[in-house]
Amino acid sequence: MLVTTTKGDMDDSLLEKREGSVDNDNEYTTWTEYWLGEELVHRSVHVQLKKTVTLTSSVASF
Amino acid sequence: MCTSFMQQLMVGEHQLGTATLVSRTSLTAPTTDTLKAALYLTTATINAATTVYTVTGEVSGTNYTAGGITVTNATAPSSTNTSATAGVAFFTPSASLTFTTVTLSTAFDCVLLYNSTQSNKAISVHTFGSQTVTAGSFSLTMPANTTSAALIRLATT
Numbered sequence: 001m002l003v004t005t006t007k008g009d010m011d012d013s014l015l016e017k018r019e020g021s022v023d024n025d026n027e028y029t030t031w032t033e034y035w036l037g038e039e040l041v042h043r044s045v046h047v048q049l050k051k052t053v054t055l056t057s058s059v060a061s062f
Numbered sequence: 063m064c065t066s067f068m069q070q071l072m073v074g075e076h077q078l079g080t081a082t083l084v085s086r087t088s089l090t091a092p093t094t095d096t097l098k099a100a101l102y103l104t105t106a107t108i109n110a111a112t113t114v115y116t117v118t119g120e121v122s123g124t125n126y127t128a129g130g131i132t133v134t135n136a137t138a139p140s141s142t143n144t145s146a147t148a149g150v151a152f153f154t155p156s157a158s159l160t161f162t163t164v165t166l167s168t169a170f171d172c173v174l175l176y177n178s179t180q181s182n183k184a185i186s187v188h189t190f191g192s193q194t195v196t197a198g199s200f201s202l203t204m205p206a207n208t209t210s211a212a213l214i215r216l217a218t219t
Contacts, residue, residue, distance in 0.1 A: 004163055006197045027190045032198075044198030049205055053186045054215040057068070 003034050005041035010034075015041065026051050065149025068216035069141035072153055095179035099159045100130030101200070104171045104192050115174060115182035124165040124197075131161060133175065142209055148219055152212030159202040166195045173202060186214055 002009045015034040022029045027047055034042040070076055098115070102108045106119025117128055134157035141151035159173065169192040175185040193200070205211040 004197050006165070022191055029191055029193075031193070033196075040196055042198050043194060043196040044200070045193045045195055046199075046201045046203065047190045047193075048203040049188055049190065049213070051188075052205060052211060052213055052215050053188070054217055056217050056219055058219055 003042055005034060005036070006039075007036070007041055010036070010041070065141045065143050065151060065218065068149070068151035068218070069139050071216065072139035072151055072214075093179075094135060095177050097133040097135050097155070097185065098130050098176055098178045098182075099133050099202075100128075100174050100176070101126070101161070101166070101170045102172045102174060104169045106172070108172050108174055108187050110187065112174065112184045112187060114184055115176040115178070121166045121168065121170045123167060123195075124163075126161060126164045126166060129178070130173075131159060132178075133159060137207060140207070144209065148217070150209045150215055150217040152207065152209055152215045154204050154207035154213040156204075156207075158204060161195070161200040163197065164195050164200060165197055166193075166200070169194055188213075 001012045003012050003015060012034065015036055018033040018035060020031050027049055029045065029047045031043060031045045033040060067076065100115060101121040102119050103121055108119060115129070120128060122128070133155045135155055137154065137156040139151055139153040141149060143149040171192045172187055172189040174187050177183050177185060204213055
């Protein structure tokens with residue numbers, strides 16, 4: 001599989017793949033990195049937001 | 063408060079008191095506003111007090127255009143009553159936000175949704191953990207467009 005990198009498209013067999021994730025109340029985030037030796041040449045991030053923005057309103061009573 | 067009123071706020075049907083907003087081009091053939099999403103550095107001050115899109119503190123890098131990307135805005139706001147005295151109006155963009163093949167080397171941690179049709183007025187700020195992107199994509203998946211999970215909710219209690 002070809003991977004877009006800072007050095008152009010490279011076959012993933014030439015690269016080391018590292019993945020990670022964070023899961024908390026606010027987000028579920030995953031990332032994929034490809035390393036060429038000690039150099040990071042690709043990093044993609046996917047964030048799924050969990051928290052919504054909520055405006056709570058009320059009206060006065062007489 | 064009437065739940066439908068909150069939904070109508072979302073689509074700009076009400077202007078209470080003395081009119082201050084410029085009317086839409088046409089009320090008989092209304093057009094949808096263009097919403098945009100811009101990313102901001104961890105050092106930027108973008109929060110609930112933000113009133114308008116600003117380039118200050120916005121990310122920059124390969125294949126990122128100042129102002130961000132257009133938000134797919136094909137789903138109309140909805141509203142529903144949760145009881146006789148309470149309800150919720152809600153809206154979620156109809157597609158994920160995706161910044162394709164970008165390099166954003168300086169850490170960023172929030173996205174500002176704003177209305178580019180209405181003078182870039184701010185809508186909402188959403189934060190996440192600090193990230194960088196290298197020759198890759200950054201995507202934000204929208205939550206389900208439901209009363210409890212939608213990205214923007216107006217609720218009465």
